[in-house]
Amino acid sequence: MDKLFSLDERLLKCASLVPDGSRLVDVGSDHAYLPVWLLKNGKIPFAIASDINEKPLESGRATAEKYGAKDIEFRLGAGLETVGEDDRLDCAVIAGMGGEVISLILEGSPLSKKLDLVLQPMTKSEELVKYLCENGFELKMQSCVFCRGKYYTVIKARFDGEKREYEESFLYAGRLDLSDEACRGFLKNHIKNLKNKSRGDKSLLPLIEELENML
Ligand SMILES: C[S@@+](CC[C@H](N)C(=O)[O-])C[C@H]1O[C@@H](n2cnc3c(N)ncnc32)[C@H](O)[C@@H]1O
Structure with missing residues:
Protein backbone atom coordinates (compact mmCIF):
# COMPACT_ATOMS: atom_id res chain seq x y z
CA MET A 1 0.00 0.00 0.00
CA ASP A 2 1.24 3.48 -0.88
CA LYS A 3 2.33 6.02 1.73
CA LEU A 4 -0.52 8.46 2.42
CA PHE A 5 -0.51 11.71 0.41
CA SER A 6 -0.68 15.19 1.93
CA LEU A 7 -3.68 17.41 1.35
CA ASP A 8 -3.13 20.84 -0.14
CA GLU A 9 -3.85 23.88 2.07
CA ARG A 10 -7.39 24.27 0.75
CA LEU A 11 -8.51 20.72 1.44
CA LEU A 12 -6.51 20.65 4.66
CA LYS A 13 -8.52 23.63 5.90
CA CYS A 14 -11.77 21.84 4.97
CA ALA A 15 -10.54 18.70 6.74
CA SER A 16 -9.66 20.66 9.88
CA LEU A 17 -13.28 21.85 10.16
CA VAL A 18 -14.76 18.34 10.09
CA PRO A 19 -15.49 17.39 13.72
CA ASP A 20 -13.52 14.33 14.86
CA GLY A 21 -15.59 11.16 14.85
CA SER A 22 -18.09 12.41 12.24
CA ARG A 23 -19.83 10.19 9.76
CA LEU A 24 -19.14 12.24 6.67
CA VAL A 25 -20.52 12.78 3.20
CA ASP A 26 -18.19 14.54 0.77
CA VAL A 27 -20.40 15.96 -1.99
CA GLY A 28 -18.60 16.43 -5.29
CA SER A 29 -15.82 14.28 -3.93
CA ASP A 30 -14.03 13.69 -7.25
CA HIS A 31 -10.67 12.07 -6.34
CA ALA A 32 -11.93 11.45 -2.76
CA TYR A 33 -8.69 12.84 -1.28
CA LEU A 34 -10.52 14.51 1.59
CA PRO A 35 -12.46 11.49 2.94
CA VAL A 36 -9.59 9.07 2.34
CA TRP A 37 -7.18 11.37 4.18
CA LEU A 38 -9.60 11.79 7.12
CA LEU A 39 -10.21 8.03 7.31
CA LYS A 40 -6.55 7.06 7.08
CA ASN A 41 -5.64 9.60 9.77
CA GLY A 42 -8.27 8.09 12.07
CA LYS A 43 -10.24 11.36 12.24
CA ILE A 44 -13.52 9.86 11.07
CA PRO A 45 -14.97 6.33 11.18
CA PHE A 46 -17.00 6.37 7.97
CA ALA A 47 -17.40 8.39 4.79
CA ILE A 48 -19.56 8.53 1.70
CA ALA A 49 -17.89 9.99 -1.37
CA SER A 50 -20.64 11.25 -3.64
CA ASP A 51 -20.42 12.74 -7.11
CA ILE A 52 -22.77 13.59 -9.94
CA ASN A 53 -20.37 12.10 -12.49
CA GLU A 54 -19.15 8.52 -12.83
CA LYS A 55 -15.56 9.37 -13.87
CA PRO A 56 -14.74 11.28 -10.66
CA LEU A 57 -16.25 8.45 -8.62
CA GLU A 58 -13.98 5.97 -10.42
CA SER A 59 -11.01 8.12 -9.53
CA GLY A 60 -12.24 8.25 -5.93
CA ARG A 61 -12.50 4.45 -5.81
CA ALA A 62 -8.94 4.24 -7.14
CA THR A 63 -7.71 6.58 -4.37
CA ALA A 64 -9.44 4.51 -1.68
CA GLU A 65 -7.96 1.30 -3.07
CA LYS A 66 -4.46 2.69 -3.48
CA TYR A 67 -4.28 3.92 0.10
CA GLY A 68 -6.30 1.11 1.69
CA ALA A 69 -9.27 3.16 2.92
CA LYS A 70 -12.00 0.68 3.80
CA ASP A 71 -14.88 2.45 5.51
CA ILE A 72 -15.91 4.45 2.49
CA GLU A 73 -18.87 4.09 0.14
CA PHE A 74 -19.22 5.66 -3.29
CA ARG A 75 -22.52 7.03 -4.51
CA LEU A 76 -23.46 8.45 -7.89
CA GLY A 77 -25.92 11.35 -8.01
CA ALA A 78 -26.59 15.04 -7.51
CA GLY A 79 -25.91 16.91 -4.29
CA LEU A 80 -27.25 15.34 -1.12
CA GLU A 81 -29.76 13.21 -3.03
CA THR A 82 -27.46 10.21 -2.67
CA VAL A 83 -27.69 10.10 1.12
CA GLY A 84 -30.47 9.71 3.65
CA GLU A 85 -31.35 9.46 7.33
CA ASP A 86 -30.30 5.77 7.32
CA ASP A 87 -26.69 6.82 6.72
CA ARG A 88 -26.66 8.48 10.17
CA LEU A 89 -24.43 11.27 8.92
CA ASP A 90 -23.07 14.09 11.07
CA CYS A 91 -21.27 16.28 8.59
CA ALA A 92 -21.24 17.24 4.91
CA VAL A 93 -18.32 18.79 3.06
CA ILE A 94 -19.24 20.55 -0.17
CA ALA A 95 -16.02 21.90 -1.63
CA GLY A 96 -14.65 23.03 -4.95
CA MET A 97 -17.90 24.26 -6.51
CA GLY A 98 -19.40 27.70 -7.09
CA GLY A 99 -21.32 29.40 -4.26
CA GLU A 100 -24.55 29.22 -6.26
CA VAL A 101 -24.22 25.48 -6.89
CA ILE A 102 -23.50 24.89 -3.19
CA SER A 103 -26.62 26.91 -2.29
CA LEU A 104 -28.72 24.81 -4.69
CA ILE A 105 -27.35 21.62 -3.14
CA LEU A 106 -28.30 22.82 0.35
CA GLU A 107 -31.73 23.89 -0.90
CA GLY A 108 -32.29 20.53 -2.56
CA SER A 109 -32.24 18.36 0.55
CA PRO A 110 -33.80 18.58 4.03
CA LEU A 111 -30.71 16.77 5.29
CA SER A 112 -28.71 19.99 4.91
CA LYS A 113 -30.63 21.26 7.97
CA LYS A 114 -29.37 18.43 10.16
CA LEU A 115 -25.65 18.31 9.42
CA ASP A 116 -22.53 20.24 10.29
CA LEU A 117 -21.65 21.89 6.99
CA VAL A 118 -18.17 22.63 5.69
CA LEU A 119 -18.57 24.70 2.55
CA GLN A 120 -15.79 25.81 0.25
CA PRO A 121 -17.07 28.00 -2.60
CA MET A 122 -14.61 28.54 -5.47
CA THR A 123 -16.56 31.57 -6.73
CA LYS A 124 -19.50 33.74 -5.61
CA SER A 125 -18.98 33.20 -1.89
CA GLU A 126 -21.26 36.22 -1.40
CA GLU A 127 -24.16 34.29 -2.96
CA LEU A 128 -23.58 31.42 -0.56
CA VAL A 129 -23.40 33.72 2.49
CA LYS A 130 -26.64 35.36 1.33
CA TYR A 131 -28.33 31.98 0.98
CA LEU A 132 -27.18 30.92 4.44
CA CYS A 133 -28.40 34.15 6.09
CA GLU A 134 -31.78 34.08 4.36
CA ASN A 135 -32.46 30.43 5.01
CA GLY A 136 -31.77 29.99 8.69
CA PHE A 137 -28.16 28.80 8.69
CA GLU A 138 -25.66 30.20 11.15
CA LEU A 139 -22.17 30.96 9.84
CA LYS A 140 -20.30 29.45 12.74
CA MET A 141 -16.90 30.38 11.42
CA GLN A 142 -15.14 31.43 8.25
CA SER A 143 -11.54 31.01 7.41
CA CYS A 144 -9.30 31.56 4.39
CA VAL A 145 -6.19 29.99 2.92
CA PHE A 146 -3.68 30.87 0.25
CA CYS A 147 -3.13 27.81 -1.91
CA ARG A 148 -1.36 27.46 -5.27
CA GLY A 149 -1.40 31.21 -5.86
CA LYS A 150 -5.06 31.83 -4.95
CA TYR A 151 -7.12 32.77 -1.92
CA TYR A 152 -9.97 30.49 -0.87
CA THR A 153 -12.55 30.72 1.85
CA VAL A 154 -14.05 27.89 3.88
CA ILE A 155 -17.28 28.35 5.84
CA LYS A 156 -18.57 26.24 8.66
CA ALA A 157 -22.35 26.49 9.03
CA ARG A 158 -25.26 24.84 10.79
CA PHE A 159 -29.01 25.29 10.45
CA ASP A 160 -30.74 26.83 13.46
CA GLY A 161 -33.84 28.19 11.71
CA GLU A 162 -33.06 31.85 12.44
CA LYS A 163 -33.27 33.98 9.31
CA ARG A 164 -30.71 36.74 9.60
CA GLU A 165 -30.78 40.31 8.38
CA TYR A 166 -27.48 41.39 6.89
CA GLU A 167 -25.65 44.39 5.55
CA GLU A 168 -24.42 44.08 1.97
CA SER A 169 -20.83 44.22 3.28
CA PHE A 170 -21.44 41.10 5.37
CA LEU A 171 -21.97 39.08 2.19
CA TYR A 172 -18.34 39.80 1.26
CA ALA A 173 -16.62 40.08 4.63
CA GLY A 174 -18.79 37.47 6.34
CA ARG A 175 -17.08 36.26 9.48
CA LEU A 176 -13.55 36.80 8.19
CA ASP A 177 -10.87 37.40 10.79
C1 LIG B 1 -13.64 20.72 -8.85
S1 LIG B 1 -14.23 19.17 -8.27
C2 LIG B 1 -13.99 19.38 -6.53
C3 LIG B 1 -13.41 18.14 -5.89
C4 LIG B 1 -13.19 18.24 -4.40
N1 LIG B 1 -14.43 18.40 -3.67
C5 LIG B 1 -12.26 19.39 -4.10
O1 LIG B 1 -12.71 20.39 -3.53
O2 LIG B 1 -11.07 19.29 -4.43
C6 LIG B 1 -15.98 19.33 -8.40
C7 LIG B 1 -16.68 17.97 -8.38
O3 LIG B 1 -18.04 18.19 -8.08
C8 LIG B 1 -18.83 17.38 -8.89
N2 LIG B 1 -20.15 18.03 -8.94
C9 LIG B 1 -20.52 19.14 -9.61
N3 LIG B 1 -21.80 19.45 -9.35
C10 LIG B 1 -22.27 18.50 -8.50
C11 LIG B 1 -23.51 18.25 -7.88
N4 LIG B 1 -24.56 19.06 -8.07
N5 LIG B 1 -23.63 17.19 -7.07
C12 LIG B 1 -22.57 16.36 -6.85
N6 LIG B 1 -21.37 16.53 -7.42
C13 LIG B 1 -21.22 17.59 -8.24
C14 LIG B 1 -18.07 17.28 -10.20
O4 LIG B 1 -18.41 16.11 -10.93
C15 LIG B 1 -16.63 17.25 -9.72
O5 LIG B 1 -16.17 15.95 -9.53
Whole structure:
Protein backbone atom coordinates (compact mmCIF):
# COMPACT_ATOMS: atom_id res chain seq x y z
CA MET A 1 0.00 0.00 0.00
CA ASP A 2 1.24 3.48 -0.88
CA LYS A 3 2.33 6.02 1.73
CA LEU A 4 -0.52 8.46 2.42
CA PHE A 5 -0.51 11.71 0.41
CA SER A 6 -0.68 15.19 1.93
CA LEU A 7 -3.68 17.41 1.35
CA ASP A 8 -3.13 20.84 -0.14
CA GLU A 9 -3.85 23.88 2.07
CA ARG A 10 -7.39 24.27 0.75
CA LEU A 11 -8.51 20.72 1.44
CA LEU A 12 -6.51 20.65 4.66
CA LYS A 13 -8.52 23.63 5.90
CA CYS A 14 -11.77 21.84 4.97
CA ALA A 15 -10.54 18.70 6.74
CA SER A 16 -9.66 20.66 9.88
CA LEU A 17 -13.28 21.85 10.16
CA VAL A 18 -14.76 18.34 10.09
CA PRO A 19 -15.49 17.39 13.72
CA ASP A 20 -13.52 14.33 14.86
CA GLY A 21 -15.59 11.16 14.85
CA SER A 22 -18.09 12.41 12.24
CA ARG A 23 -19.83 10.19 9.76
CA LEU A 24 -19.14 12.24 6.67
CA VAL A 25 -20.52 12.78 3.20
CA ASP A 26 -18.19 14.54 0.77
CA VAL A 27 -20.40 15.96 -1.99
CA GLY A 28 -18.60 16.43 -5.29
CA SER A 29 -15.82 14.28 -3.93
CA ASP A 30 -14.03 13.69 -7.25
CA HIS A 31 -10.67 12.07 -6.34
CA ALA A 32 -11.93 11.45 -2.76
CA TYR A 33 -8.69 12.84 -1.28
CA LEU A 34 -10.52 14.51 1.59
CA PRO A 35 -12.46 11.49 2.94
CA VAL A 36 -9.59 9.07 2.34
CA TRP A 37 -7.18 11.37 4.18
CA LEU A 38 -9.60 11.79 7.12
CA LEU A 39 -10.21 8.03 7.31
CA LYS A 40 -6.55 7.06 7.08
CA ASN A 41 -5.64 9.60 9.77
CA GLY A 42 -8.27 8.09 12.07
CA LYS A 43 -10.24 11.36 12.24
CA ILE A 44 -13.52 9.86 11.07
CA PRO A 45 -14.97 6.33 11.18
CA PHE A 46 -17.00 6.37 7.97
CA ALA A 47 -17.40 8.39 4.79
CA ILE A 48 -19.56 8.53 1.70
CA ALA A 49 -17.89 9.99 -1.37
CA SER A 50 -20.64 11.25 -3.64
CA ASP A 51 -20.42 12.74 -7.11
CA ILE A 52 -22.77 13.59 -9.94
CA ASN A 53 -20.37 12.10 -12.49
CA GLU A 54 -19.15 8.52 -12.83
CA LYS A 55 -15.56 9.37 -13.87
CA PRO A 56 -14.74 11.28 -10.66
CA LEU A 57 -16.25 8.45 -8.62
CA GLU A 58 -13.98 5.97 -10.42
CA SER A 59 -11.01 8.12 -9.53
CA GLY A 60 -12.24 8.25 -5.93
CA ARG A 61 -12.50 4.45 -5.81
CA ALA A 62 -8.94 4.24 -7.14
CA THR A 63 -7.71 6.58 -4.37
CA ALA A 64 -9.44 4.51 -1.68
CA GLU A 65 -7.96 1.30 -3.07
CA LYS A 66 -4.46 2.69 -3.48
CA TYR A 67 -4.28 3.92 0.10
CA GLY A 68 -6.30 1.11 1.69
CA ALA A 69 -9.27 3.16 2.92
CA LYS A 70 -12.00 0.68 3.80
CA ASP A 71 -14.88 2.45 5.51
CA ILE A 72 -15.91 4.45 2.49
CA GLU A 73 -18.87 4.09 0.14
CA PHE A 74 -19.22 5.66 -3.29
CA ARG A 75 -22.52 7.03 -4.51
CA LEU A 76 -23.46 8.45 -7.89
CA GLY A 77 -25.92 11.35 -8.01
CA ALA A 78 -26.59 15.04 -7.51
CA GLY A 79 -25.91 16.91 -4.29
CA LEU A 80 -27.25 15.34 -1.12
CA GLU A 81 -29.76 13.21 -3.03
CA THR A 82 -27.46 10.21 -2.67
CA VAL A 83 -27.69 10.10 1.12
CA GLY A 84 -30.47 9.71 3.65
CA GLU A 85 -31.35 9.46 7.33
CA ASP A 86 -30.30 5.77 7.32
CA ASP A 87 -26.69 6.82 6.72
CA ARG A 88 -26.66 8.48 10.17
CA LEU A 89 -24.43 11.27 8.92
CA ASP A 90 -23.07 14.09 11.07
CA CYS A 91 -21.27 16.28 8.59
CA ALA A 92 -21.24 17.24 4.91
CA VAL A 93 -18.32 18.79 3.06
CA ILE A 94 -19.24 20.55 -0.17
CA ALA A 95 -16.02 21.90 -1.63
CA GLY A 96 -14.65 23.03 -4.95
CA MET A 97 -17.90 24.26 -6.51
CA GLY A 98 -19.40 27.70 -7.09
CA GLY A 99 -21.32 29.40 -4.26
CA GLU A 100 -24.55 29.22 -6.26
CA VAL A 101 -24.22 25.48 -6.89
CA ILE A 102 -23.50 24.89 -3.19
CA SER A 103 -26.62 26.91 -2.29
CA LEU A 104 -28.72 24.81 -4.69
CA ILE A 105 -27.35 21.62 -3.14
CA LEU A 106 -28.30 22.82 0.35
CA GLU A 107 -31.73 23.89 -0.90
CA GLY A 108 -32.29 20.53 -2.56
CA SER A 109 -32.24 18.36 0.55
CA PRO A 110 -33.80 18.58 4.03
CA LEU A 111 -30.71 16.77 5.29
CA SER A 112 -28.71 19.99 4.91
CA LYS A 113 -30.63 21.26 7.97
CA LYS A 114 -29.37 18.43 10.16
CA LEU A 115 -25.65 18.31 9.42
CA ASP A 116 -22.53 20.24 10.29
CA LEU A 117 -21.65 21.89 6.99
CA VAL A 118 -18.17 22.63 5.69
CA LEU A 119 -18.57 24.70 2.55
CA GLN A 120 -15.79 25.81 0.25
CA PRO A 121 -17.07 28.00 -2.60
CA MET A 122 -14.61 28.54 -5.47
CA THR A 123 -16.56 31.57 -6.73
CA LYS A 124 -19.50 33.74 -5.61
CA SER A 125 -18.98 33.20 -1.89
CA GLU A 126 -21.26 36.22 -1.40
CA GLU A 127 -24.16 34.29 -2.96
CA LEU A 128 -23.58 31.42 -0.56
CA VAL A 129 -23.40 33.72 2.49
CA LYS A 130 -26.64 35.36 1.33
CA TYR A 131 -28.33 31.98 0.98
CA LEU A 132 -27.18 30.92 4.44
CA CYS A 133 -28.40 34.15 6.09
CA GLU A 134 -31.78 34.08 4.36
CA ASN A 135 -32.46 30.43 5.01
CA GLY A 136 -31.77 29.99 8.69
CA PHE A 137 -28.16 28.80 8.69
CA GLU A 138 -25.66 30.20 11.15
CA LEU A 139 -22.17 30.96 9.84
CA LYS A 140 -20.30 29.45 12.74
CA MET A 141 -16.90 30.38 11.42
CA GLN A 142 -15.14 31.43 8.25
CA SER A 143 -11.54 31.01 7.41
CA CYS A 144 -9.30 31.56 4.39
CA VAL A 145 -6.19 29.99 2.92
CA PHE A 146 -3.68 30.87 0.25
CA CYS A 147 -3.13 27.81 -1.91
CA ARG A 148 -1.36 27.46 -5.27
CA GLY A 149 -1.40 31.21 -5.86
CA LYS A 150 -5.06 31.83 -4.95
CA TYR A 151 -7.12 32.77 -1.92
CA TYR A 152 -9.97 30.49 -0.87
CA THR A 153 -12.55 30.72 1.85
CA VAL A 154 -14.05 27.89 3.88
CA ILE A 155 -17.28 28.35 5.84
CA LYS A 156 -18.57 26.24 8.66
CA ALA A 157 -22.35 26.49 9.03
CA ARG A 158 -25.26 24.84 10.79
CA PHE A 159 -29.01 25.29 10.45
CA ASP A 160 -30.74 26.83 13.46
CA GLY A 161 -33.84 28.19 11.71
CA GLU A 162 -33.06 31.85 12.44
CA LYS A 163 -33.27 33.98 9.31
CA ARG A 164 -30.71 36.74 9.60
CA GLU A 165 -30.78 40.31 8.38
CA TYR A 166 -27.48 41.39 6.89
CA GLU A 167 -25.65 44.39 5.55
CA GLU A 168 -24.42 44.08 1.97
CA SER A 169 -20.83 44.22 3.28
CA PHE A 170 -21.44 41.10 5.37
CA LEU A 171 -21.97 39.08 2.19
CA TYR A 172 -18.34 39.80 1.26
CA ALA A 173 -16.62 40.08 4.63
CA GLY A 174 -18.79 37.47 6.34
CA ARG A 175 -17.08 36.26 9.48
CA LEU A 176 -13.55 36.80 8.19
CA ASP A 177 -10.87 37.40 10.79
CA LEU A 178 -9.21 40.42 9.22
CA SER A 179 -6.12 40.14 11.40
CA ASP A 180 -5.35 37.04 9.32
CA GLU A 181 -3.28 37.60 6.16
CA ALA A 182 -5.20 35.07 4.05
CA CYS A 183 -8.57 36.59 5.04
CA ARG A 184 -7.27 40.05 4.15
CA GLY A 185 -6.09 38.75 0.78
CA PHE A 186 -9.45 37.10 0.16
CA LEU A 187 -11.34 40.33 0.96
CA LYS A 188 -8.95 42.37 -1.21
CA ASN A 189 -9.87 40.09 -4.13
CA HIS A 190 -13.55 40.78 -3.57
CA ILE A 191 -12.78 44.51 -3.53
CA LYS A 192 -10.80 44.22 -6.77
CA ASN A 193 -13.68 42.41 -8.48
CA LEU A 194 -16.21 44.93 -7.18
CA LYS A 195 -14.03 47.79 -8.44
CA ASN A 196 -14.04 46.23 -11.91
CA LYS A 197 -17.82 45.92 -11.77
CA SER A 198 -18.20 49.47 -10.47
CA ARG A 199 -16.94 50.84 -13.78
CA GLY A 200 -20.39 50.04 -15.11
CA ASP A 201 -22.28 50.36 -11.82
CA LYS A 202 -21.47 53.34 -9.63
CA SER A 203 -23.94 52.21 -6.97
CA LEU A 204 -21.24 49.78 -5.79
CA LEU A 205 -18.89 52.59 -4.69
CA PRO A 206 -20.21 52.99 -1.10
CA LEU A 207 -19.93 49.21 -0.57
CA ILE A 208 -16.35 49.24 -1.86
CA GLU A 209 -15.48 52.10 0.49
CA GLU A 210 -17.02 50.25 3.44
CA LEU A 211 -15.05 47.10 2.65
CA GLU A 212 -11.82 49.08 2.19
CA ASN A 213 -12.32 50.67 5.59
CA MET A 214 -12.43 47.20 7.16
CA LEU A 215 -8.87 46.44 6.06
C1 LIG B 1 -13.64 20.72 -8.85
S1 LIG B 1 -14.23 19.17 -8.27
C2 LIG B 1 -13.99 19.38 -6.53
C3 LIG B 1 -13.41 18.14 -5.89
C4 LIG B 1 -13.19 18.24 -4.40
N1 LIG B 1 -14.43 18.40 -3.67
C5 LIG B 1 -12.26 19.39 -4.10
O1 LIG B 1 -12.71 20.39 -3.53
O2 LIG B 1 -11.07 19.29 -4.43
C6 LIG B 1 -15.98 19.33 -8.40
C7 LIG B 1 -16.68 17.97 -8.38
O3 LIG B 1 -18.04 18.19 -8.08
C8 LIG B 1 -18.83 17.38 -8.89
N2 LIG B 1 -20.15 18.03 -8.94
C9 LIG B 1 -20.52 19.14 -9.61
N3 LIG B 1 -21.80 19.45 -9.35
C10 LIG B 1 -22.27 18.50 -8.50
C11 LIG B 1 -23.51 18.25 -7.88
N4 LIG B 1 -24.56 19.06 -8.07
N5 LIG B 1 -23.63 17.19 -7.07
C12 LIG B 1 -22.57 16.36 -6.85
N6 LIG B 1 -21.37 16.53 -7.42
C13 LIG B 1 -21.22 17.59 -8.24
C14 LIG B 1 -18.07 17.28 -10.20
O4 LIG B 1 -18.41 16.11 -10.93
C15 LIG B 1 -16.63 17.25 -9.72
O5 LIG B 1 -16.17 15.95 -9.53
